[in-house]
Amino acid sequence: MTANKTGYFTHPDCRRHEMGAGHPECPERLDAIEDRLLVTGVGDALERREAPLASLADIELAHDRLHLAALRGLELEINEQIEAGGPAYAHIDADTSLNAHTWQAAQRAAGAAIAAVDAVMAGELENAFCAVRPPGHHACRSQAMGFCFVNNVAVAARYALERHGLQRVAVIDFDVHHGNGTEDILANDPRVLMVGIFQQGLYPFSGEQPKGPNMANVPVPAYTRGMEVRELIEMEWIPRLEAFKPQMVFISAGFDAHREDDLGQLGLNEQDYAWITTRVRDIARRHAQGRIVSCLEGGYHLGALGRSVEAHLRALADL
Numbered sequence: 247m248t249a250n251k252t253g254y255f256t257h258p259d260c261r262r263h264e265m266g267a268g269h270p271e272c273p274e275r276l277d278a279i280e281d282r283l284l285v286t287g288v289g290d291a292l293e294r295r296e297a298p299l300a301s302l303a304d305i306e307l308a309h310d311r312l313h314l315a316a317l318r319g320l321e322l323e324i325n326e327q328i329e330a331g332g333p334a335y336a337h338i339d340a341d342t343s344l345n346a347h348t349w350q351a352a353q354r355a356a357g358a359a360i361a362a363v364d365a366v367m368a369g370e371l372e373n374a375f376c377a378v379r380p381p382g383h384h385a386c387r388s389q390a391m392g393f394c395f396v397n398n399v400a401v402a403a404r405y406a407l408e409r410h411g412l413q414r415v416a417v418i419d420f421d422v423h424h425g426n427g428t429e430d431i432l433a434n435d436p437r438v439l440m441v442g443i444f445q446q447g448l449y450p451f452s453g454e455q456p457k458g459p460n461m462a463n464v465p466v467p468a469y470t471r472g473m474e475v476r477e478l479i480e481m482e483w484i485p486r487l488e489a490f491k492p493q494m495v496f497i498s499a500g501f502d503a504h505r506e507d508d509l510g511q512l513g514l515n516e517q518d519y520a521w522i523t524t525r526v527r528d529i530a531r532r533h534a535q536g537r538i539v540s541c542l543e544g545g546y547h548l549g550a551l552g553r554s555v556e557a558h559l560r561a562l563a564d565l
């Protein structure tokens with residue numbers, strides 16, 4: 247008998263990573279979520295847990311060792327830089343940089359997803375949401391990019407397969423940007439089915455040609471509205487998921503396809519996120535004993551982010 251509870255995994259370290267003033271992927275995103283859960287009382291219905299640090303061995307299930315050594319090396323470099331009175335950041339690309347706390351935050355973010363897998367597999371929780379940053383779905387096997395360093399969902403999916411002996415897991419990605427990192431890591435792994443919907447022609451400009459038969463990518467043009475997205479999900483995702491019968495479902499939960507979010511031009515709203523989550527929860531209940539581990543990805547309009555995460559959690563927790 248599985249407990250009918252929804253977990254909420256987070257850690258204060260996830261606020262300490264930041265990429266400079268005015269960067270949209272900012273610590274205040276987590277505050278916006280916390281505030282909304284407090285004001286609405288939704289937080290009271292969740293089982294709150296502190297995220298542990300992921301071990302290197304577990305992160306290496308999805309990343310190569312050199313990539314991780316480079317990230318850890320940059321942390322030392324930044325600390326030396328700061329001591330010498332230099333800049334507090336190391337830049338990976340135009341939008342992505344590390345500060346002295348990034349590696350620790352990334353270990354917490356992946357650790358949240360891993361701990362959520364353990365708790366859901368143990369039957370302590372039916373499902374769980376990880377309110378973490380940095381996000382992960384652009385992080386490739388050997389490359390940080392697009393605000394992402396460690397691919398939390400890919401690490402946790404591999405962890406469920408390797409450490410818990412599952413044979414089939416599904417990854418759902420509804421962030422406005424294509425989850426190229428998750429695809430890079432999990433393409434052609436027959437134990438994984440990934441379904442994604444994202445805006446065409448937007449960063450990282452990939453996904454139109456799936457990299458493996460286990461990738462169901464649905465690119466949509468700018469200004470596509472929620473009802474059309476729901477129809478596409480019904481046609482393109484649901485039959486694949488039903489046929490695959492996943493034993494656990496992971497969600498790359500980005501909320502930047504919201505119509506108030508300026509980083510994309512899609513027209514989703516809170517009701518659409520509730521609908522998608524409910525549809526995924528139904529599939530998880532039918533095939534996977536309800537097991538879902540959802541991880542925060544994008545979502546940059548703070549008000550819309552708070553309301554959308556609330557809608558997502560209400561659907562996960564049946565509130």
Ligand SMILES: [Zn+2]
Nearest residue numbers: 421423502544
């Ligand atoms: Zn995004």
